[in-house]
Amino acid sequence: MYRVHTNHVLRAADATDMSHVADESVDLVITSPPYPMIEMWDELFTARDPAIADALADGDGDAAFERMHAQLDDVWDEVARVLAPGGIVCVNVGDAVRSFDDGFRQFPNHARVIEAFDDRGLRSLPDILWRKPTNRLTKFMGSGMLPPSAYVTLEHEYVLVFRKGEARDFPPSDPERYASAFFWEERNEWFSDLWSFTGTDQTMEATATDDRERSAAFPLELPLRLVRMYSTYGDTVLDPFAGTGTTTLAAMHAGRDSVGYELDADLVEGFDERTTDLPTRSRRRTRQRLERHRSFVADRDPDYEAVHYDVPVVTQQERQIRLYAVTDVARATVGADEDGDVAAERAVPDGQGVEGSHGDERPHGEAYDETRTDCRSVRYRLSHTPLDELDESDADHG
Numbered sequence: 167m168y169r170v171h172t173n174h175v176l177r178a179a180d181a182t183d184m185s186h187v188a189d190e191s192v193d194l195v196i197t198s199p200p201y202p203m204i205e206m207w208d209e210l211f212t213a214r215d216p217a218i219a220d221a222l223a224d225g226d227g228d229a230a231f232e233r234m235h236a237q238l239d240d241v242w243d244e245v246a247r248v249l250a251p252g253g254i255v256c257v258n259v260g261d262a263v264r265s266f267d268d269g270f271r272q273f274p275n276h277a278r279v280i281e282a283f284d285d286r287g288l289r290s291l292p293d294i295l296w297r298k299p300t301n302r303l304t305k306f307m308g309s310g311m312l313p314p315s316a317y318v319t320l321e322h323e324y325v326l327v328f329r330k331g332e333a334r335d336f337p338p339s340d341p342e343r344y345a346s347a348f349f350w351e352e353r354n355e356w357f358s359d360l361w362s363f364t365g366t367d368q369t370m371e372a373t374a375t376d377d378r379e380r381s382a383a384f385p386l387e388l389p390l391r392l393v394r395m396y397s398t399y400g401d402t403v404l405d406p407f408a409g410t411g412t413t414t415l416a417a418m419h420a421g422r423d424s425v426g427y428e429l430d431a432d433l434v435e436g437f438d439e440r441t442t443d444l445p446t447r448s449r450r451r452t453r454q455r456l457e458r459h460r461s462f463v464a465d466r467d468p469d470y471e472a473v474h475y476d477v478p479v480v481t482q483q484e485r486q487i488r489l490y491a492v493t494d495v496a497r498a499t500v501g502a503d504e505d506g507d508v509a510a511e512r513a514v515p516d517g518q519g520v521e522g523s524h525g526d527e528r529p530h531g532e533a534y535d536e537t538r539t540d541c542r543s544v545r546y547r548l549s550h551t552p553l554d555e556l557d558e559s560d561a562d563h564g
């Protein structure tokens with residue numbers, strides 16, 4: 167049976183030094199940093215720069231805001247270095263509201279992050295508002311029912327989108343790019359500038375609610391859409407603020423290689439749980455994607471036929487779509503333990519991407535230097551099988 171492989175690395179390390187990742191080797195970055203001026207992250211920012219505690223205590227919100235962003239800037243420097251020309255960065259961030267002695271105000275994190283990428287020469291592309299409704303009765307702030315001093319509730323976050331230079335060049339009819347196409351109706355939903363994730367995808371495979379709140383994880387649907395929108399098979403996706411590893415999981419589902427950095431070693435170790443039953447979930451998810459498309463076209467009469475599936479498609483560009491499901495997950499390596507000792511390492515075969523040639527000359531699987539094991543890391547090698555081949559050989563589907 168035809169299989170392809172992807173490699174995934176999560177490092178318990180500080181993303182201000184991503185020297186394991188080669189210059190211009192990453193095609194897509196999807197991340198959500200700790201949000202400056204949101205109290206749950208004060209401790210993390212302050213531990214790295216004690217002057218932030220003084221600024222907060224003195225009620226100097228502007229100084230604290232700027233110092234917190236200066237920490238993110240060090241990571242954005244590394245992101246700009248490792249991103250390949252034409253590569254895309256998606257940053258999920260929300261603004262903060264906070265009161266000091268001089269009153270209540272908003273701290274515009276999204277605007278400051280746009281400035282940071284602008285300063286690093288990336289261009290800002292149209293962004294997405296992710297609507298996160300809150301039902302808390304206490305959500306309204308300010309002076310009750312009396313104008314003019316009540317405050318609008320922040321029920322949205324941003325997914326900011328940046329690109330390094332011009333759009334990527336691909337050879338005409340590049341097989342990986344065409345196999346990575348999305349369906350017409352997916353394009354219409356995903357490329358809207360307002361996302362709310364109604365329906366089942368919000369909860370499917372999310373971490374438990376408590377964990378999600380504690381770790382500020384985003385739902386799997388968010389990075390999964392972005393991976394499919396902005397990368398092709400054979401690409402490498404990076405998350406420098408990996409948290410519970412949702413971007414890694416999305417890259418696994420979508421058949422792209424991935425690299426993640428996370429300061430909290432327990433979160434890195436805890437990622438393993440999220441790979442439990444991954445082949446079953448991936449198969450289900452992949453079939454559901456095709457079934458959703460089948461119901462979409464059922465009462466329409468599109469002009470084209472998909473090459474690999476017995477289903478019509480709306481445009482010529484969708485004909486070569488190929489859907490893969492994860493069929494095997496091997497945890498390949500554990501690097502240095504907490505004492506800094508390097509544990510025995512099992513050999514990981516060279517990175518091997520999905521069929522066909524890559525859009526640029528860079529060989530697959532070369533973003534990450536596998537020879538260095540100077541901190542704890544977990545590494546996975548996955549096999550993926552095209553859904554069409556899987557269904558032919560698999561009686562238990564349906």
Ligand SMILES: C[S@@+](CC[C@H](N)C(=O)[O-])C[C@H]1O[C@@H](n2cnc3c(N)ncnc32)[C@H](O)[C@@H]1O
Binds near residue numbers: 201
């Ligand atoms: C908003 S959370 C990311 C949540 C993630 N998207 C998920 O789905 O679980 C931000 C994460 O960045 C990590 N972090 C903060 N500064 C870091 C740094 N310099 N290097 C690596 N990780 C960092 C924090 O420990 C935290 O887990």
